Amino acid sequence: MREGVPSREDRIRAVLQEAGFDAVGFARVDDFGPVHAGRLAEFLDAGHHATMHWLARDAARRSHPRALWPDACSAIVVGLNYGPDFDPLAVLGQPDRGAISVYARARDYHDVLKGILKQAASKVAVLTGKAELKVFVDTAPLMEKPLAALAGIGWQGRHTNLVSRDLGSWLFLGVILTAAELRPDPPSEDRCGSCRRCLDICPTDAFPAPYRLDARRCISYLTIEHAGPIDRALRPAIGNRIYGCDDCLAVCPWNKFAEAAAEARLTAGDAVRAPPLGELLVLDDPAFRRRFAGSPVKRTGRDRFVRNVLIAAGNSGNPNLLPAVEALLADPAPVVRGAAVWAVARLAGPARIAQLASAARAGETDPDVLDEWQTELHP
Numbered sequence: 165m166r167e168g169v170p171s172r173e174d175r176i177r178a179v180l181q182e183a184g185f186d187a188v189g190f191a192r193v194d195d196f197g198p199v200h201a202g203r204l205a206e207f208l209d210a211g212h213h214a215t216m217h218w219l220a221r222d223a224a225r226r227s228h229p230r231a232l233w234p235d236a237c238s239a240i241v242v243g244l245n246y247g248p249d250f251d252p253l254a255v256l257g258q259p260d261r262g263a264i265s266v267y268a269r270a271r272d273y274h275d276v277l278k279g280i281l282k283q284a285a286s287k288v289a290v291l292t293g294k295a296e297l298k299v300f301v302d303t304a305p306l307m308e309k310p311l312a313a314l315a316g317i318g319w320q321g322r323h324t325n326l327v328s329r330d331l332g333s334w335l336f337l338g339v340i341l342t343a344a345e346l347r348p349d350p351p352s353e354d355r356c357g358s359c360r361r362c363l364d365i366c367p368t369d370a371f372p373a374p375y376r377l378d379a380r381r382c383i384s385y386l387t388i389e390h391a392g393p394i395d396r397a398l399r400p401a402i403g404n405r406i407y408g409c410d411d412c413l414a415v416c417p418w419n420k421f422a423e424a425a426a427e428a429r430l431t432a433g434d435a436v437r438a439p440p441l442g443e444l445l446v447l448d449d450p451a452f453r454r455r456f457a458g459s460p461v462k463r464t465g466r467d468r469f470v471r472n473v474l475i476a477a478g479n480s481g482n483p484n485l486l487p488a489v490e491a492l493l494a495d496p497a498p499v500v501r502g503a504a505v506w507a508v509a510r511l512a513g514p515a516r517i518a519q520l521a522s523a524a525r526a527g528e529t530d531p532d533v534l535d536e537w538q539t540e541l542h543p
């Protein structure tokens with residue numbers, strides 16, 4: 165490269181930074197080592213993917229970027245800061261309100277990130293000299309975190325997410341695969357040192373070891389991805405977290421360099437800033453859709469979401485929520501009725517449960533709901 169003339173990589177970086185990305189890095193696809201396929205296999209063999217069967221189904225393609233796209237030569241990895249301008253853990257001290265994780269308090273990041281990436285992609289394609297490239301955000305079978313670490317965006321912290329020296333733990337990742345050969349950036353070093361704050365704070369003890377997550381215990385999985393009743397043993401530790409969890413990210417000391425998100429679409433909207441549980445317990449399907457239009461929260465659907473709100477209500481210790489909770493004993497969705505039984509028992513105790521049982525249990529056929537009644541009536 166001649167002195168003073170920006171390299172191809174510099175120009176691509178400039179285009180992506182101008183488009184709004186806070187971090188941009190380059191990796192050679194060939195450098196993505198077999199270690200990651202091995203770790204993915206270990207994760208799946210241990211059952212740590214819970215009911216996310218798509219992770220196992222796609223394992224072969226997920227193991228290496230070239231298995232996803234054989235022509236891929238280089239990866240351009242981008243990071244978008246979604247740092248909060250509030251203390252994300254403060255809402256945990258307000259048991260009457262629901263804690264919605266930071267990433268879900270704004271517009272769906274899939275839409276935002278993909279939109280910006282797609283807009284910038286044609287310019288990037290011209291600069292790479294290869295017309296064909298592929299853009300990925302989250303949903304493709306690609307191991308984005310190890311790829312981002314290889315591209316020097318940050319390192320995988322003990323909580324398994326990518327940590328950046330400049331942005332801390334609050335960044336979304338996106339990837340462009342291209343057939344062009346681009347000069348790679350040096351991979352990031354692990355800077356966790358002797359810290360284990362993220363492991364120690366986890367409310368449900370979801371890390372069987374550092375750098376390993378058992379999704380079956382992770383509140384993010386349980387409240388977003390898991391479809392049926394949530395493991396009874398884990399319900400108390402969920403507290404008032406009704407969509408996702410930020411604890412392990414929020415305590416990371418590297419966040420001290422983080423700044424609040426610049427992208428306006430990633431800042432919290434009023435509908436999802438610590439909403440009162442009482443408002444959420446009464447949401448029917450149309451009201452749920454209206455309230456969470458454009459937000460990632462809509463992904464769970466109303467039934468799973470109200471199940472989460474019932475667990476938070478049961479943990480709230482607030483008997484004022486009881487009328488709304490008891491009304492849900494007759495909800496059409498079994499997952500809601502079952503969670504309502506648990507919540508009534510927590511808020512009103514065994515005498516009230518016994519009083520309600522004969523009417524509410526009559527005609528019940530769902531085995532999970534019957535199981536909830538059985539457990540509360542004969543603990």
Ligand code: B12
Nearest residue numbers: 200203204207265302308325326336337375384385408409
């Ligand atoms: C499945 C998934 C989940 C699952 C499982 C999470 C997990 N850790 O695997 C659940 C639903 C629990 C989840 C939760 C969250 N997720 Co998620 N999720 C994904 C997804 C789709 C795939 C991840 C995956 O491949 N997992 C399989 C495991 C095997 O891969 P891995 O975690 O990278 O595993 C590595 C480690 O185990 C490590 N390892 C094992 N042993 C050792 C030893 C050493 C020494 C080292 C260094 C590493 C190491 O090596 C493996 C790879 O080599 C990605 C998007 C994508 N396509 O990559 C988003 C993604 C990881 N999620 C994301 C986010 C934001 C979250 C949440 C913060 C959301 C929230 N607030 O609730 C939480 C965080 C929970 C946590 N602590 O991980 C972001 C993370 C961004 C970042 N900075 O890293 C991603 C990248 C989406 C995106 N495009 O931005 N998620």
Ligand code: SF4
Nearest residue numbers: 366382383409411412
């Ligand atoms: S997201 Fe919450 S539950 Fe999941 S590993 Fe992190 S602290 Fe634990």
Ligand code: SF4
Nearest residue numbers: 321322356359362416
């Ligand atoms: S909290 Fe500590 S151990 Fe966890 S990712 Fe951050 S620096 Fe690493």
